[in-house]
Amino acid sequence: MIQFLHRLLWFVILLLVQVLILNHLHIDGYGTPVLFIYYIFMLNAETPRISVMLQAFCLGLCVDIFSNTPGMNASACTLLAFVRRGLLASQVDRDINEDYEPGIRIMGFWPFSRYIFIGSILYVLVWQTIDTFSFFRIGELVFKILASTATTMLCILCVDTIRRKK
């Protein structure tokens, strides 16, 4: 029960921070940090795949509702949740069924950064491609993807560091 409330609190806080603050941030007109996918990254490693996907889908849909892009973030989130387990397994030597929350302290800085990097670039790639819906301005698209990934990673690493210090 406590665990559930804890999750719910994270869900709501990340959602609000994303839609009220971060969605209006455009660093140099391009990079928008997508901090809310931290929720998907930090779910317990033993959480069943189906549960991760459903939670990710709901989170994505909520963000979509606020930003008038129904389906856009939801599909990218579902994809991220789908590949999460494989991604995690490729970066950690532990047994995949072990009970732990992915984070800097448990995984180490570099494995966790690689995990976040691959996950967020995948997410931003899908999200920005759907948004632009053409490869007409490929340079601008690539720049947007790189800028968003960089700011997203920075935000997630900061939040994770602060969270573990408590």
Next chain:
Amino acid sequence: MRNLLNFLLKYNYWLLFIILEVFSLVLLFRFNSYQGSAFFTSANYVSGILYEGVSEITSYFGLHTLNRDLVQRNVKLELEVERLSQALKEYTKDTTVISQMRRDVLQDYKVFSARVVNNSLNRTDNYITINRGSSDGVLPEMGVIGGNGVVGIVYHTSSHFAVVLPVLNSKSSISCKIHRTDYFGLLRWDGGDSQYAWVKDVPRHSEFTLGDTVVTSGHSSVFPEGIPVGVVDDMSDSHDGLSYLLKVRLFTDFARLNDVCVISSKGQKEQAGLEDSISIK
């Protein structure tokens, strides 16, 4: 059959993955249709209330510059009205005509003031949420203007909020014309800088110079004639070479949009119905 069931049970997450993806893509493409419900947009009740609360706070930040803009514009308009009514008085020698005209202008249109509660700028399809909805009389297809010029057209409405399709959306297309010479074209935007849009399909033989003002044409019944849009900044040939493509610097600063007006014209329904009946045949 049992093998199939076993297969589905073993790879049930694949199935769920496909279902969720299909559902999101259906949502994504359904949103393009006008009949889509307002539930999955920021016009729904919860997100509307939340955005309204936040905008209540943030709307104080830009008040100083906003006020200065309004005062400047007010002075300019007052001088213009004064000059025009002087000219009219000399021309008709009758003062009752002016008050009659003033009444006529407001008779054809209803104006609702509204506040922008959510706004985006640098996606390909941007949307604006305003705090007036169908219970205030705001309906889809009504025009929205800001203090300086055209903003967009109402897209979805819920009972207390509405989503506006602004100029900064690839689906937006507003009929406008060059103020001085009356040649008209379509205002489009295809991503990039939020200060510039394009006027397409301006005929080859039209006359204009850089710096000409572009205003709404009044052909579409969404906007009355003569609402300012922007200034011609640059020109080029269209891709097929049959018309001009004008780069227009927009008067409306979408990054600082706060208070807007929704206009509904009385003959709008009749004109739209008439035009639809022709296109069906």
